[in-house]
Amino acid sequence: MTAAAAYAISERPAPRPWWRRLIGFNLLTAVILGVGGYYLGWWIGHEIVGKSFAFQEKTNENDVALLLAYFFGVAGFLIGLGFANYPVSRLLGRPPSLREKEEHGIARYFGLCTDHKVVGMQYMVGIGLFFFIGGLNAMLIRTELLHPTPTFVGPDTYISLVGMHGTMMMGMMTSGILGPFANYFVPIMIGARRMAFPRIESLTFWLLMAAGFILTSTIFFGGFPTGWTGYEPLNDQAVMGMDSYICFFALVGVSMALLGLNMMVTITTMRAPGMTWSRLPIFVWAVMATAVLMVLAAPMLVATLLMAAFDRTISTSFFIPGGGGSNYLFENLFWFFGHPEVYILALPGFGIVLELLPVFTRKPLWGYRLAVAGLLGVTLLSFFVWQHHLFVSGINADLRPFYMLSTEIISLPTGFIFLVFMATMWRGRATFTVPMLFCMAWAFNFLIGGLSGVFLSDTPSDTTTHGSFFVMAHFHYTIMGGLIFTFFAAIYYWIPKMTGLRFNELLAKTHFWLMFVAFNSTFLPLFIAGFEGQPRRVSEYAPHLQFINVWVSISAFVLGLSMLIFLANVVYSLIFVRVRAEANPWRSKSIEWQLPTPVPVHNFDEIPVFDADPYDYGLPLPVAGTRPAPAGAG
Amino acid sequence: MEGPNHARRFVTLWLIASAIATPLVVLLLGPALPPGKATEQASGQVTDNTVLIGMSTPILLLVVLYLLYAVIYFRQPRGAVLEGPSVHGDARVQTTWLIVTVALVLALAAYGTERLYAGNGAGSGSGPAPLTKPSGAKLPVQVIAQQWYFTYRYPTYGGVETPHLVLPVDQTVELHVTSIDVIHSFWAYQLGVKADANPQVDNIAYVKPTKVGSFEVRCAELCGIWHGEMFDRGKVVTREGFETWIHQQQASFAPATKVLPPYSKTYLPEPPRRGG
Numbered sequence: 001m002t003a004a005a006a007y008a009i010s011e012r013p014a015p016r017p018w019w020r021r022l023i024g025f026n027l028l029t030a031v032i033l034g035v036g037g038y039y040l041g042w043w044i045g046h047e048i049v050g051k052s053f054a055f056q057e058k059t060n061e062n063d064v065a066l067l068l069a070y071f072f073g074v075a076g077f078l079i080g081l082g083f084a085n086y087p088v089s090r091l092l093g094r095p096p097s098l099r100e101k102e103e104h105g106i107a108r109y110f111g112l113c114t115d116h117k118v119v120g121m122q123y124m125v126g127i128g129l130f131f132f133i134g135g136l137n138a139m140l141i142r143t144e145l146l147h148p149t150p151t152f153v154g155p156d157t158y159i160s161l162v163g164m165h166g167t168m169m170m171g172m173m174t175s176g177i178l179g180p181f182a183n184y185f186v187p188i189m190i191g192a193r194r195m196a197f198p199r200i201e202s203l204t205f206w207l208l209m210a211a212g213f214i215l216t217s218t219i220f221f222g223g224f225p226t227g228w229t230g231y232e233p234l235n236d237q238a239v240m241g242m243d244s245y246i247c248f249f250a251l252v253g254v255s256m257a258l259l260g261l262n263m264m265v266t267i268t269t270m271r272a273p274g275m276t277w278s279r280l281p282i283f284v285w286a287v288m289a290t291a292v293l294m295v296l297a298a299p300m301l302v303a304t305l306l307m308a309a310f311d312r313t314i315s316t317s318f319f320i321p322g323g324g325g326s327n328y329l330f331e332n333l334f335w336f337f338g339h340p341e342v343y344i345l346a347l348p349g350f351g352i353v354l355e356l357l358p359v360f361t362r363k364p365l366w367g368y369r370l371a372v373a374g375l376l377g378v379t380l381l382s383f384f385v386w387q388h389h390l391f392v393s394g395i396n397a398d399l400r401p402f403y404m405l406s407t408e409i410i411s412l413p414t415g416f417i418f419l420v421f422m423a424t425m426w427r428g429r430a431t432f433t434v435p436m437l438f439c440m441a442w443a444f445n446f447l448i449g450g451l452s453g454v455f456l457s458d459t460p461s462d463t464t465t466h467g468s469f470f471v472m473a474h475f476h477y478t479i480m481g482g483l484i485f486t487f488f489a490a491i492y493y494w495i496p497k498m499t500g501l502r503f504n505e506l507l508a509k510t511h512f513w514l515m516f517v518a519f520n521s522t523f524l525p526l527f528i529a530g531f532e533g534q535p536r537r538v539s540e541y542a543p544h545l546q547f548i549n550v551w552v553s554i555s556a557f558v559l560g561l562s563m564l565i566f567l568a569n570v571v572y573s574l575i576f577v578r579v580r581a582e583a584n585p586w587r588s589k590s591i592e593w594q595l596p597t598p599v600p601v602h603n604f605d606e607i608p609v610f611d612a613d614p615y616d617y618g619l620p621l622p623v624a625g626t627r628p629a630p631a632g633a634g
Numbered sequence: 635m636e637g638p639n640h641a642r643r644f645v646t647l648w649l650i651a652s653a654i655a656t657p658l659v660v661l662l663l664g665p666a667l668p669p670g671k672a673t674e675q676a677s678g679q680v681t682d683n684t685v686l687i688g689m690s691t692p693i694l695l696l697v698v699l700y701l702l703y704a705v706i707y708f709r710q711p712r713g714a715v716l717e718g719p720s721v722h723g724d725a726r727v728q729t730t731w732l733i734v735t736v737a738l739v740l741a742l743a744a745y746g747t748e749r750l751y752a753g754n755g756a757g758s759g760s761g762p763a764p765l766t767k768p769s770g771a772k773l774p775v776q777v778i779a780q781q782w783y784f785t786y787r788y789p790t791y792g793g794v795e796t797p798h799l800v801l802p803v804d805q806t807v808e809l810h811v812t813s814i815d816v817i818h819s820f821w822a823y824q825l826g827v828k829a830d831a832n833p834q835v836d837n838i839a840y841v842k843p844t845k846v847g848s849f850e851v852r853c854a855e856l857c858g859i860w861h862g863e864m865f866d867r868g869k870v871v872t873r874e875g876f877e878t879w880i881h882q883q884q885a886s887f888a889p890a891t892k893v894l895p896p897y898s899k900t901y902l903p904e905p906p907r908r909g910g
Binding site: 448 | 667668686698704708711715718719724731732743746761762816823826828838854856860862865
């Protein structure tokens with residue numbers, strides 16, 4: 001049997017009655033099995049393991065039970081969705097198939113679906129949901145900081161809110177661009193009909209959703225006091241809510257590693273004829289670079305958290321100084337993941353900006369090879385800088401000049417990206433549409449983020465700024481300014497393709513300007529707060545800093561309001577008014593815009609042949625990938 | 635390409651703006667930069683911050699002015715659908731950019747390294763065995779962090795442990811920062827000192843106060859719910875004032891000093907497990 005025959009679409013089955021559709025492998029079954037698994041794990045933890053641990057009897061806390069409950073809950077959830085079906089059927093000797101792809105209608109968005117376009121939409125909505133929960137946490141944090149002493153939620157809840165906000169954003173938004181947009185567009189851009197591992201693609205999404213609910217469940221177990229870094233030994237000291245953090249981040253790590261692996265294999269092996277490495281759209285290159293980071297960094301996180309979980313449950317002491325371990329070990333392992341992680345967040349943003357810029361300036365991407373070198377340079381260097389998070393920790397203090405140098409060197413490849421950005425605009429014919437405005441905002445935000453990073457990379461300067469609000473402002477400029485702004489650029493750019501509908505222009509522009517102004521008004525003053533000596537993650541601060549904090553809080557509320565405007569636009573334009581978008585509103589030459597909307601299930605009737613550069617703007621040349629394939633190709 | 639010489643115009647604009655803005659930033663903003671001039675280390679950091687902000691100004695202007703310039707000049711004429719020029723790169727521009735940024739980065743790293751070593755760690759926690767040490771007599775002071783306060787031991791004064799930090803002026807102090815539970819970070823803002831307090835680690839930072847006055851002590855590493863409450867005020871006093879104060883402390887804490895564990899670089903931390 002040929003591969004083509006194995007994956008061919010079969011006849012659409014006759015629709016079954018609605019009650020019959022509830023039985024089977026779907027989200028309902030998944031939730032039931034998930035809850036069942038949770039209580040099974042809880043029961044095993046209490047009955048079998050819990051009794052042998054004295055401290056758990058004294059405090060009525062049982063980390064073993066909670067971790068087992070999460071483990072069995074997730075397993076039940078995934079089995080209920082049908083992730084075990086295919087391996088089992090293959091074990092029983094049935095032929096390979098992609099049956100899950102053939103579901104029709106709205107139901108496929110609520111279950112295991114192997115159509116990469118469905119997974120992309122699932123990611124967009126799922127991640128959006130948790131993005132708003134994380135944003136709500138930030139609003140509560142800023143409300144507490146209206147007053148220099150804890151008055152609103154109190155220090156206990158406050159520290160949990162800080163932890164949840166940070167962890168939610170760093171964990172869920174890791175896939176913020178790769179999840180929705182790379183899943184949706186990378187196969188199309190490289191001329192493939194699907195991802196290399198379609199079931200794993202769906203698995204990454206549902207793992208992430210399970211993880212998101214686990215992190216949210218921390219509020220039932222007392223929250224966790226460590227922030228997103230989870231430093232030991234505070235981690236070991238914390239109540240059961242800490243287990244939610246451990247379980248969440250471990251699942252995110254697994255999801256990230258699988259997502260990265262899938263992307264790497266897809267981009268390496270499934271490119272259509274003519275799609276050479278030097279013709280790869282720059283967004284795909286950025287996804288490739290991010291995927292490499294994910295595959296290499298995320299397993300480190302999973303291993304670290306496994307060790308932390310052992311410390312908390314079965315009394316190992318990897319990280320407990322009193323028991324022969326070292327908290328330095330945790331810091332090293334965590335940041336060996338943690339620094340590539342921040343580039344996992346930033347690199348897809350670079351890709352989006354460089355992908356969109358040629359479309360809106362009507363020019364080819366200037367210095368394509370330089371841009372690729374920049375992306376790969378950042379990828380490589382990001383593994384050699386992690387100890388700059390530990391400049392004042394006393395760990396390997398004599399290595400500080402090395403980490404200072406490597407950290408400053410990473411600004412070279414980032415500088416390439418800026419050069420490509422600026423030179424692509426040079427003598428261009430730019431139209432300032434909403435996606436373009438978000439790209440311009442990226443340049444400004446990331447510039448501020450980068451320049452403030454220079455203060456942090458310089459050890460003498462870092463002595464003042466380390467652990468202060470300066471750091472906090474810095475990484476919000478790079479991550480929110482670098483990722484979230486490009487995330488919105490991508491949404492405004494690709495939604496006409498993904499849904500066939502058009503956003504309301506006025507609401508979109510209002511969203512942009514409010515967000516850009518409020519973002520800067522929120523985070524620029526925080527540099528001053530840090531310079532003035534306000535440490536991060538405090539619910540109480542010096543009274544003379546109240547003015548800055550009130551200013552920042554009000555700006556943050558406006559920033560929150562801008563997100564509501566976006567939400568209103570989604571509801572208004574995509575649900576109520578539903579104006580059809582033009583087939584190619586941006587006059588893009590990229591291949592996804594040459595396909596019909598909605599994109600057919602298998603993308604291409606015939607695998608396209610790419611015989612032109614993807615960025616041939618400025619020339620009346622044929623559009624990339626539109627020539628039909630010669631007989632026998634594909 | 636027709637039209638004005640954009641390259642010459644923009645570079646001139648940028649050079650003039652930088653020539654005006656950079657001295658203004660350095661002269662006006664420089665003195666206001668943290669953490670003040672109360673110690674040698676703090677003054678050093680002010681200098682470093684000034685150098686960095688001076689260097690950042692032209693870079694900031696380059697990109698911001700360019701964005702504005704592009705918005706004004708490199709736009710689609712109203713109602714038109716023109717294509718831009720088909721330019722794919724320029725080896726000369728790329729090479730120049732590479733040379734300039736490499737030179738900047740290397741200079742920055744060399745400067746930072748020099749300042750770090752010449753400043754004997756520049757006030758930062760430099761681990762149990764710092765590579766460079768200040769010459770002359772040093773007053774050792776141990777900073778013990780725990781949830782949620784700092785205490786201070788003076789080993790040369792019988793190991794007395796005090797709840798506040800008082801230092802003599804014009805005297806190099808050797809701070810030994812350690813913790814007896816979780817990670818904290820000893821941040822004496824006006825002193826320009828920040829050093830993580832790790833259990834079972836002796837993290838050394840040097841500081842030499844040059845002015846009499848008070849300073850704020852905070853914790854800069856999340857250590858639990860009352861992290862923000864780890865606040866205290868310390869004092870830098872004259873030599874005589876310090877001797878008077880420390881003898882008072884020795885006398886009033888004498889009963890406590892007797893039952894304290896003997897002075898040591900680190901102390902065995904309490905087991906962090908909940909409930910025992």
